[in-house]
Amino acid sequence: MKQFWKSMLKSPSGVIGLIILLLAISVAVFGPMLFPNSPWRMVQRPFLPPFTLSTVPLGTDALGRDVFAGMIFGARVSLLVGLVSTLVALVVGVPIGAMAGYFGGKVDDALMRFTEFFQTIPSFALAIVLVAILQPSIYSIVASIAVVSWPPVARLVRGEVLSLRTRDYVQAAVVTGQSNSWIILREILPNALSPVIVLASLMVATAILLESSLAFLGLGDPNLISWGYMVGAGRTVIRQAWWITVFPGVAILISVLGLNLIGEGLNDALNPRLSREGR
Amino acid sequence: MPKRVLLGLLLAGGLTAPALAQEPKTGGVINAVIQPEPPGLMLAQVQNGPVQMVSGNIFEGLLRYSPKLEPLPELAESWSVSEDAKTYTFKLKKGVTWHDGKPFTAADVLFSIEMLKQTHARARSNLVQVDKIETPDDYTVVFTLKQPFGPFLGIFEVGSMPIVPKHLYEGTDWKTNPYNNAPVGTGPFMFKEWQKGSFIRLVKNPNYHEKGKPYLDEIYWQIIPDAAARSVAYETGKVDVLPGGSVENFDVPRLSKLKDTCVTGAGWEFFSPLAWLWLNNRQGPLADKRVRQAIMYAIDRDFAKDVIWNGLGKVATGPSASTIKFYTDDVPKYPYNPAKAKALLKEAGYKGEKIRLLPLAYGETWQRWGEAVKQNLQDVGMNIETIATDVAGGNQKIGDWDYDIAFTYLYQYGDPALGVGRNYVSSNIAKGQVFNNVEGYSNPEIDKLFADGATATPDSKRKEIYDKAQKILVEDVPVAWMLELQFPTITRCKVKNLITTGIGVNDGFKDAWLDK
Numbered sequence: 001m002k003q004f005w006k007s008m009l010k011s012p013s014g015v016i017g018l019i020i021l022l023l024a025i026s027v028a029v030f031g032p033m034l035f036p037n038s039p040w041r042m043v044q045r046p047f048l049p050p051f052t053l054s055t056v057p058l059g060t061d062a063l064g065r066d067v068f069a070g071m072i073f074g075a076r077v078s079l080l081v082g083l084v085s086t087l088v089a090l091v092v093g094v095p096i097g098a099m100a101g102y103f104g105g106k107v108d109d110a111l112m113r114f115t116e117f118f119q120t121i122p123s124f125a126l127a128i129v130l131v132a133i134l135q136p137s138i139y140s141i142v143a144s145i146a147v148v149s150w151p152p153v154a155r156l157v158r159g160e161v162l163s164l165r166t167r168d169y170v171q172a173a174v175v176t177g178q179s180n181s182w183i184i185l186r187e188i189l190p191n192a193l194s195p196v197i198v199l200a201s202l203m204v205a206t207a208i209l210l211e212s213s214l215a216f217l218g219l220g221d222p223n224l225i226s227w228g229y230m231v232g233a234g235r236t237v238i239r240q241a242w243w244i245t246v247f248p249g250v251a252i253l254i255s256v257l258g259l260n261l262i263g264e265g266l267n268d269a270l271n272p273r274l275s276r277e278g279r
Numbered sequence: 280m281p282k283r284v285l286l287g288l289l290l291a292g293g294l295t296a297p298a299l300a301q302e303p304k305t306g307g308v309i310n311a312v313i314q315p316e317p318p319g320l321m322l323a324q325v326q327n328g329p330v331q332m333v334s335g336n337i338f339e340g341l342l343r344y345s346p347k348l349e350p351l352p353e354l355a356e357s358w359s360v361s362e363d364a365k366t367y368t369f370k371l372k373k374g375v376t377w378h379d380g381k382p383f384t385a386a387d388v389l390f391s392i393e394m395l396k397q398t399h400a401r402a403r404s405n406l407v408q409v410d411k412i413e414t415p416d417d418y419t420v421v422f423t424l425k426q427p428f429g430p431f432l433g434i435f436e437v438g439s440m441p442i443v444p445k446h447l448y449e450g451t452d453w454k455t456n457p458y459n460n461a462p463v464g465t466g467p468f469m470f471k472e473w474q475k476g477s478f479i480r481l482v483k484n485p486n487y488h489e490k491g492k493p494y495l496d497e498i499y500w501q502i503i504p505d506a507a508a509r510s511v512a513y514e515t516g517k518v519d520v521l522p523g524g525s526v527e528n529f530d531v532p533r534l535s536k537l538k539d540t541c542v543t544g545a546g547w548e549f550f551s552p553l554a555w556l557w558l559n560n561r562q563g564p565l566a567d568k569r570v571r572q573a574i575m576y577a578i579d580r581d582f583a584k585d586v587i588w589n590g591l592g593k594v595a596t597g598p599s600a601s602t603i604k605f606y607t608d609d610v611p612k613y614p615y616n617p618a619k620a621k622a623l624l625k626e627a628g629y630k631g632e633k634i635r636l637l638p639l640a641y642g643e644t645w646q647r648w649g650e651a652v653k654q655n656l657q658d659v660g661m662n663i664e665t666i667a668t669d670v671a672g673g674n675q676k677i678g679d680w681d682y683d684i685a686f687t688y689l690y691q692y693g694d695p696a697l698g699v700g701r702n703y704v705s706s707n708i709a710k711g712q713v714f715n716n717v718e719g720y721s722n723p724e725i726d727k728l729f730a731d732g733a734t735a736t737p738d739s740k741r742k743e744i745y746d747k748a749q750k751i752l753v754e755d756v757p758v759a760w761m762l763e764l765q766f767p768t769i770t771r772c773k774v775k776n777l778i779t780t781g782i783g784v785n786d787g788f789k790d791a792w793l794d795k
Contacts, residue, residue, distance in 0.1 A: 040657075062586075
C-alpha cells in the first residue's frame with residue numbers, strides 16, 4: 001500500500017488528478033453547507049452577466065437563478081451519479097467476468113453472448129431509451145448508466161481470470177480441494193484487480209459525461225440540478241448569455257480530466273513493470 | 280323578421296378601409312415557417328394547428344371574425360337571425376368557384392356539415408343544437424335550432440367549419456380520397472406541391488371571388504424542424520414570416536430588434552389561448568379550496584409573464600380570457616402574496632404531503648415555467664416533486680387523473696359556451712380525455728349557469744349569467760389560471776396586412792401584400 005502511494009505520488013498526472021478530485025469532492029460535500037438556499041431559487045434579475053455582483057459571482061440564468069450555486073449543487077449530483085453507477089457496474093460486471101473466465105466452456109459462452117448482446121447496442125442510445133422508458137429520475141439514470149457500462153468490466157475481468165487460472169498457484173489451490181468461490185475470491189480476483197481499478201476510474205469519468213449528456217437532452221432528474229442540465233438549459237440562449245453554459249461545461253471538463261489523470265496515475269502505480277522501469 | 284341583413288356588408292366595408300390608406304401592391308412571393316410539419320392538409324379531417332395555418336389559405340368558412348369577434352362575410356355575404364333566435368338564414372356569395380372551376384353552391388355547405396359531423400369533434404359539438412338545415416335555393420342555407428344557442432354565429436370560421444367540395448368527395452371514401460393530398464377549396468391560394476420535410480407551395484388563385492385578391496403570387500411554407508434553425512432562417516432572410524409559436528420565446532426580443540422587423544401579438548383573439556394549472560380537486564391536499572387558493576397566491580404570475588414569456592401576454596384573472604365575450608374582471612383577485620399563501624396552507628392543515636407537478640413538454644419555455652412554479656410553491660412550504668414526461672405520457676397521466684398539478688393551455692373560441700364551460704361543468708368529467716373537466720370540479724350551480732348561459736337570450740342576459748359563473752369559479756379555484764398567452768407573429772415590415780382578423784395567420788394570406 002505504501003509502495004502504491006509512493007509511486008502514485010511520483011506520477012505528476014496522478015497528483016494533479018487527485019487534487020482535482022479532492023477539490024470536487026469537497027465542493028460536493030461542503031459546498032451546499034455554504035449555500036443554504038436551493039439552486040432553483042430565483043435570486044436576481046435574469047441574464048445577469050458574471051462578475052457584476054458579488055452575491056452572484058458567476059451571473060444568473062434565464063430565470064435569475066444563481067449559476068454559481070447551481071454549479072456547487074451540480075457537483076454533488078454529477079459525482080454521485082458517477083461513483084454510484086460505476087459501483088453498480090462493477091458489482092454486475094466483475095462476477096460475470098470472473099465466472100465466465102473461471103468456469104469456461106458453456107458458462108463462458110452463455111455469459112459472453114449475454115455480454116455481447118449489450119455491447120452490440122450503442123451505449124448512449126440504450127441509456128436514452130432506458131431513461132425515457134423508466135421516466136427520468138436519479139435512480140433510473142444511475143441504473144441505465146450502470147447497464148451500459150458493465151460489459152467492458154466483464155470482458156476485462158474475464159481476460160484477466162483466463163490468464164490467471166492457468167497459473168501454478170491457482171492450480172495448486174484446485175489440487176488442494178479449495179472451493180471454487182474461495183479460489184475466485186481469494187486467489188484470482190485480488191490479482192486481477194489493478195486493471196479493473198484503472199478502468200473504474202475512467203468509468204466514473206464516462207458516467208459523469210453520460211449523465212451530463214442525458215441531462216443535456218432533458219432526460220435528467222427534474223428535481224435535481226446537474227451540470228449537464230445547466231448546459232442543456234443554457235444552450236438555447238448561448239448567443240445572449242454564454243456564461244450559463246460555459247461555467248458548468250468547464251466544470252464537467254475539469255472533473256472528467258481529473259479522473260482521467262487519476263486513471264493514468266493509477267496505471268503507472270499499479271502496473272509493476274512500468275513502475276519498476278521508471279518509464 | 281331579418282334584423283341583421285346589412286350588418287355583414289357594413290363590417291366588410293369597414294375592414295377594407297385601412298387597407299386603402301396605402302394602395303396594396305400586387306405580386307411577390309412570401310416564405311413563411313410552418314412548425315411542425317402538418318400531418319395533412321384536408322382541414323375537414325385533421326385540425327392540428329399547422330394544418331389550420333396552411334389550409335386556411337386553401338379552404339374558406341362561411342364567416343370570418345374581426346379582432347372583436349364580430350362576424351364578417353366570407354362565403355356567406357349576409358345573414359339574418361329570426362326574432363326567436365332559432366332560425367339563422369345565410370345568403371351565400373354568388374360566382375364563387377372551386378379551384379377546379381366548378382361553382383360553389385349551398386349543396387357544398389350541406390355536404391360539408393355532413394362530413395364534419397363525422398370527422399371534426401368540435402364541429403360536431405358546435406352543431407348539437409341544430410335541428411335541421413335546409414337549402415331553399417342554391418345560394419341560401421337555413422339553420423333551424425332546437426333552442427336558442429347564443430354562440431351560434433361564432434362557429435363558422437374556417438378551422439371550425441371548413442367548406443369542402445361536394446363534387447369531389449360525395450360517394451367516395453373520405454379518408455382515402457386522393458384530393459386529401461392535393462386539397463381543392465375556394466380560398467385565395469391553391470395547393471401546388473408539397474415536398475415532405477422541406478416545403479409546401481401554394482399559388483395564387485386567379486379566379487378568386489374577391490376581385491383583385493390575393494395580392495401575392497406564391498406562398499412557400501418552409502418546414503424547419505429545429506427551433507434555433509428557424510430563428511437563423513429568419514435572420515438570414517430565408518423566411519419572412521414567423522407565425523406565433525414558431526421560435527422560442529427568448530429569441531423573440533432578439534429577432535424583434537432586427538432591422539425591418541415588425542412584431543404583433545394580434546390575430547389570436549378568436550383562439551385566446553389561456554394557460555392554467557390543472558389542480559386535481561379529487562384527492563389529497565388540493566381537495567381543500569384553501570390549498571388551491573394558496574397556490575394562486577403563491578405563484579408569481581407577473582414574473583412568469585415578464586421573465587419566462589418576455590413580457591408577452593397578460594396575467595389571467597379567471598376562467599375567461601379578457602379577449603372573449605362576456606369576460607369580467609369583477610372577480611376575487613389573487614395577487615402574488617406568499618405570506619397569505621402560507622397562512623392559508625396552515626389554516627388548511629397542510630403538513631408537507633408530497634404534491635406531484637407535471638410540466639408541459641412543449642419545449643424550453645414550458646420547462647422553465649415548470650421550474651419557476653415549483654420554486655414558488657416550495658417557497659411557501661409545499662413539497663413539490665416534478666414528474667418528467669413527454670407530451671403523450673403527460674396527456675395520459677392527465678387523462679387518467681394521475682397527477683396533482685399539471686400545466687396546460689387551451690383555446691377558448693371566442694365564447695364561454697364554446698371554450699370555457701367545457702372545463703368546469705360536471706357532465707364533462709370523463710376519464711381518458713385531456714381537454715374536458717379533468718380537475719374533477721363539480722358544482723351544480725356552475726352546471727346550471729353554463730347550461731343557461733348557452734341558450735339564454737338576449738346577450739345582456741347571457742352576460743349576467745357568465746358574470747356570476749366567473750365569480751363563483753374564481754372563488755373556488757378549480758384550476759389555477761396563469762396567463763393569457765400571446766404568440767407573437769414576427770414578420771419583415773414589408774409584409775403588409777398579414778393579420779386582419781381575430782383568427783390571424785390561420786385565416787389565410789388573402790389580404791397580405793409585399794411592399795417592394
